[in-house]
Amino acid sequence: MGRDVLVHFDNRSDVSETRPPSIALSGSLEWVSRTAHCGKLCEGDVGSRVRLCGWVALHRIHGGLTFLNLRDHTGIVQITTLPDQYPDAHLAVTKLRLEYVVAVEGVVQLRPSESVNKKMKTGAIEVAAEHVQVMNSIKGALPFLITTADDVKEVPTEEIRLRVVKQMRRYLEDVHDFIEIETPILSRSTPEGARDYLVPSRVQLESFYALPQSPQLFKQMLMASGFPKYYQIARCFRDEDLRADRQPEFTQLDMELAFTPLEDMLKLNEDLMRHVFREIKGIELPDPFPRITYAEAMSRFGSDRPDLRFDMELKNVSEIFSSSTFKVFSDALGNGGSIKVLCVPSGSQKYSNTALKKGNIYNEAIKSGAKGLPFLKVLDDGEVEGIPALVSSLEPASREQLLTLCSAQSGDLILFAVGDESSVNKTLDRLRIFIAHELGLIDQSAHSILWVTDFPMFEWNSLEERFEALHHPFTAPNPDDLNDLSTARALAYDMVYNGVEIGGGSLRIYKRLFQEKVLEIVGITPKQAEDKFGYLLESFDMGAPPHGMKCTTSLKREGVPPATPKPSRTWYPNVSK
Numbered sequence: 209m210g211r212d213v214l215v216h217f218d219n220r221s222d223v224s225e226t227r228p229p230s231i232a233l234s235g236s237l238e239w240v241s242r243t244a245h246c247g248k249l250c251e252g253d254v255g256s257r258v259r260l261c262g263w264v265a266l267h268r269i270h271g272g273l274t275f276l277n278l279r280d281h282t283g284i285v286q287i288t289t290l291p292d293q294y295p296d297a298h299l300a301v302t303k304l305r306l307e308y309v310v311a312v313e314g315v316v317q318l319r320p321s322e323s324v325n326k327k328m329k330t331g332a333i334e335v336a337a338e339h340v341q342v343m344n345s346i347k348g349a350l351p352f353l354i355t356t357a358d359d360v361k362e363v364p365t366e367e368i369r370l371r372v373v374k375q376m377r378r379y380l381e382d383v384h385d386f387i388e389i390e391t392p393i394l395s396r397s398t399p400e401g402a403r404d405y406l407v408p409s410r411v412q413l414e415s416f417y418a419l420p421q422s423p424q425l426f427k428q429m430l431m432a433s434g435f436p437k438y439y440q441i442a443r444c445f446r447d448e449d450l451r452a453d454r455q456p457e458f459t460q461l462d463m464e465l466a467f468t469p470l471e472d473m474l475k476l477n478e479d480l481m482r483h484v485f486r487e488i489k490g491i492e493l494p495d496p497f498p499r500i501t502y503a504e505a506m507s508r509f510g511s512d513r514p515d516l517r518f519d520m521e522l523k524n525v526s527e528i529f530s531s532s533t534f535k536v537f538s539d540a541l542g543n544g545g546s547i548k549v550l551c552v553p554s555g556s557q558k559y560s561n562t563a564l565k566k567g568n569i570y571n572e573a574i575k576s577g578a579k580g581l582p583f584l585k586v587l588d589d590g591e592v593e594g595i596p597a598l599v600s601s602l603e604p605a606s607r608e609q610l611l612t613l614c615s616a617q618s619g620d621l622i623l624f625a626v627g628d629e630s631s632v633n634k635t636l637d638r639l640r641i642f643i644a645h646e647l648g649l650i651d652q653s654a655h656s657i658l659w660v661t662d663f664p665m666f667e668w669n670s671l672e673e674r675f676e677a678l679h680h681p682f683t684a685p686n687p688d689d690l691n692d693l694s695t696a697r698a699l700a701y702d703m704v705y706n707g708v709e710i711g712g713g714s715l716r717i718y719k720r721l722f723q724e725k726v727l728e729i730v731g732i733t734p735k736q737a738e739d740k741f742g743y744l745l746e747s748f749d750m751g752a753p754p755h756g757m758k759c760t761t762s763l764k765r766e767g768v769p770p771a772t773p774k775p776s777r778t779w780y781p782n783v784s785k
Contacts, residue, residue, distance in 0.1 A: 238341075238343065240259070240261060240311045240341065240343065241259070242258075242259050242260055242261040242311070243257075243258050243259045244256075244258040244259070244260060245260070245280055245281075245282040245283075246260055246262055246278050246279060246280045246282055246283055246284055246285040246330070247280065247281075247282030247283020247284060247285065247329060247330060248282050248283070249285050249316055249330050249333055249335070250330070250332075250333065251318065251332055251333055253316045253333065254316050254317060254318055254333060255315065255316065255317075256315070256316050257313070257314070257315050257316075258313070258314065258315075258316060258335060259311060259312070259313045260278055260280070260285070260287075260311070260312045260313075260335065261280065261309075261310070261311045261312075261343070262278045262279050262280035262309070262310070263278070263279050263280070263307050263308070263309055263310075264276050264277070264278065264279075264304050264305065264306055264307060264308045264310060265277040265278065265279035265284055265306070266306070267301075267304055267305065267306060269302065272291065273288060273289055273291070274288075274289045274291075274298060274301045274302050275287065275288050275289075276301060276304060278310070278312060278335075281367070283329055283330065284328060284330065285330040285333070285334070285335060286319070286325075286328075286330070286331075286333075286334040286335070287301070287312055287314070287334065287335050287337050288334050288335070288336055288337065289301050289302075289336075289337050290336055290337070290338075293338075294337065294338045294339070296339075296340075297314075297337045297338055297339055297340045298337075300340040300341075300342070301337060301340055304340075304342070305345070305346050306346070306350065307346050307350060308342055308344070308345050308346055309342070309343040309344040309345075310340060310341060310342055310343060311340070311341040311343055312335065312337050312339070312340050312341075313337070313338055313339040313340075314335045314336045314337040314338045314339070315335065315336050315338070316333055316334075316335055317333065317334060317335070317336055318332065318333055318334075319331070319332060319333060319334050368488060371487075371488055372484055372488055373441055373461075375483065375484050375487050375488065376441075376461055376480065376484060377441075379480055379483050379484075380437075380439050380463070380480070384437065384476065385436075385437060386437040386438065386439045386463070387435060387437060387438055387439070388438075388439055388440060388441075389430060389435070389438050389439075389440060390440060391420070391423040391426035391427070391440060391442070392420075392426065393419060393420060393443070394407060394417040394418075394419070395417065395418060395420060395426075396417075396418060396740070397418035397740075398418070398420075398421070398424055398425055398740075398741075402421060402446035402447060402448045403446070403447035403448070404418040404419065404421065404445075404446075404447060405418070405419040405445045405446075405447050405456070406418055406419075407419065419445035420442075420443075420444060420445065421444055421445065421446050422442065422444050422460070422462065422759065423440060423442050423462055424680065424682060425682075425741070425744055427462065427464035427757060428464070428682065428716060428718075428744060428747075428752070428755065429743070429744065429747055430464060431464055431465075431466045431716075431718075431752065431753060431755040432718075432747035432748070432750065432751070432752040432753070433747075435466070436465070436466050436467070437463075437464075437465050437466075438462075438463065438464045438465075439461065439462060439463045439464075440461075440462045441459060441460075441461060441462075442459065442460055442461075442462040442759075443457070443458075443459055444457075444458055444459070444460055445457055446458075460759050461759060462757070462759045463713075463757060463758050463759070464755060464756070464757045465755060465756060465757070466753040466754065466755045467753055467754060467755070468754075468755070468756055470699060470701075470715055470756070473713070473715070473756050473758060474496075474497075474659060474701065475496070476758075477703065477711065477713075477758045478493075478495070478496060478497050481493060481657070481703070482495065485655070491655055493655060493657055494657070497657055497658055497659050497703075498516075498657075498658040498659070499658060499659040499660075499661055500514070500658060500659070500660055500661070501660070501661055501662040502660055502661065502662050502663045502664065502697075503662065505660050506629075506633055507522070507524070508521045508522060509521065509522060509637065509640065510522050510548075510632070510633035510634065510635075510636045510637035510640065511633070511637040511707075512660055512663070512702065512709075513660065513702065513704045513707055513708060513709045514658075514660075514704065514707065515641065515644070515650070515656065515706055515707025516656040516658065516707075517650050517651045517652075517654040517656045517706060517707075518644050518649040518650050518651065519649075520550060520551065520552065520553075520640050520643070520644065520649070522548045522549070522550055522633070522636050522640070523548060523549050523550075523551070523613050523614055524546060524547070524548050525547050525548065525549050525610060525613060525624075526541060526546045526547045526548075528606050528609050528610055528613070529541065529547055529606070532601050532602075532606075533601045534597055534598050534601040534602075535597075536580070536582065536598075536626055537598075537601075537626060540626040540627055544628070545626060545627045545628050545629075545632070546626075546627075546628070546629055546632055547624060547625070547626050547632070548624070548625050548632050548633070548636055549610075549614060549622050549623060549624050549625075549636075550622070550623045550625075550636045550639055550640055550643075551614040551615065551616050551620055551621070551622050551623075552620060552621040552622075552623065552643055552647075553617070553620055554619045554620065554621075555585075555619075555620055555621025555623075555643075556585040556586065556619045556620060556621050557619055558621075558647060559621060564581060564583050564621075565581075568646075569581070569639065569642070569643070572638055572639055572642045573623075573625075573635055573638070573639060575638070576631075576634050576635040576638040576639075577631055577634060577635065578625060578627075578631070578635045581623060581624070582594070582595055582598055582623075582624035582626065583595065583621060583622060583623050583624065584598065584599070584602075584610075584621075584622045584624075585620075585621055585622075586611065586616045586617065586618055586619065586620045586621075586622065587618065588618045588619075590611065590618075591607075592607060592611075592622075610622070623636070623639060625639075641707070654706075655705070655706070656704075656705070656706050656707075657703065657704070657705045657706075658703075658704055659701050659702070659703060659704075660701065660702045660704055661700075661701045662686070662697045662698075663678050663679060663697065663698045663700045663701075663702075664678050664695075664696075664697060664698065665677065665678065665683065665685050665689075665693060665694075665695075665696040665697065665698045665726075666678060666693075666694060666696075666729060666730070674730070674731050675694060675729050675730055675731070676730060677726070677730050678698065678700075679698060679700045679712070679714055681723075681726050681727055681730050681732075682714075682716055682717055682723070682726075683698045683699065683700050683714040683715075683716070683717070684698070684699045684714065684715045684716055684717045684718075684722070685697070685698060685699070685717075685722075685726075686698065686699055693725060693726065693729060694729060698714060699714055699715040699756075700712070700713070700714035700715075701713060701714065711758060711759060712758075712759060713756065713757045713758035713759060714756060714757065715754070715755075715756035716754075716755050716756055716757065717748075718748060718752045718753065718754050718755060719748055719752075720745050720748040720749055723741075723744075723745060723748060724737060724745065727741070
């Protein structure tokens, strides 16, 4: 003990296993520089020798020649082979697959006049390959194709997103003097529209941070502290189920302004969106944007984000069938429900009775929660056919009223939804969208953008028997509705583009008394309000100005998130949302 010990390892077999095994790698790692970019080549480069690096976007063989489209972050250019002059390059190109990473050396030349592609930015030229080097190959099946044709978009999606962000920043800062402020990511939970993602605290056991669903309270605190105009390209997190247009992690433009009335708030955001659409895509949006109230949107379209690129409005026919002997209708009306219809132009020829009774369109109704799909088909003589019990119960006067209200013509199809207002709207909204896509009724070149305003402050949660804030409990009520806050309209507004909500906002409560009352209505006691939002309520007593906000969510939904482990149930003690 205490003496130095020298341990000697030699090459004997009994000690070889103490060393890491020798591993030989086939192939090599190489770093190649490029002299030009695919999407930036033009006719002025004809005759130049270039080295391009990128991904194989398209591969085809035609008339003894092999062509490929090479893609990098700037765009796409066609590569052609010269089998007689450069057989090795020709052979290498014939063996390539989509998304191989390659380096190509060659000379820029004009395409033959008959093969010029006017849909491509580089469609007038091509590169004749003299040397092709495979930097990396594809070993398995691709999950999806990045590009599939010559006429792919010239600007990649990610570049569009970055250009949009740049335009927004410059417009807000240079034109309207906004200040960009970064708000915290780790904070306390706040009541928003979804569940929070929680992060356990290492230094305070059994305590948790919440990732922000939006910078909501931070923005209001900034207004109370005297900042007139704030914005942020904010990262937001919401523990929601995945859908086609949403994911748990996303980015949005967030703004908050002091001393800004509702009309000025809407105009600012309209001007911003017109600027972005004009600069990025050359599209002129209407000035001003059309507006529709929440009540009107639900009545006419069954949705608070209506797609107005096509017609087919919902019609309430409850009064027409008030004395109906058709049991499905009479029972629904007797229970306080309603009856609405959707008239599909020429739908009688497009949907057979079988499809309406057990086919795709029937299944869509069932998926929405409907128990069935009553329907009528309008015949040439103004008569109708469909469910026998419904047809026989329809008096001539009622039939005439129905056809007039629906503006129904010969060959049209009338679909019914029956029940409480919410379920009726849900069913017909789903059918309206499904039919429009299936029958090609949507004008894909149209740009339908509008405001939906006058949302209700609260909605009733029948399962929990309590009110919930339709947007969030920091939204200000309409001053005309203060006598009964439970039925008040909110000073809230959504921006809807082609049937998708791309933004939303509201004017804020900025007085403590009003905020406490709204929190009380949604079931938050005074003590809970003080514990959760005492700092915000205190700021209202210290000179918080009138303020409002708009968040533009067109930067959302950036791809599919990676799979994440399911957190332990012990992560959720005493958390309200």
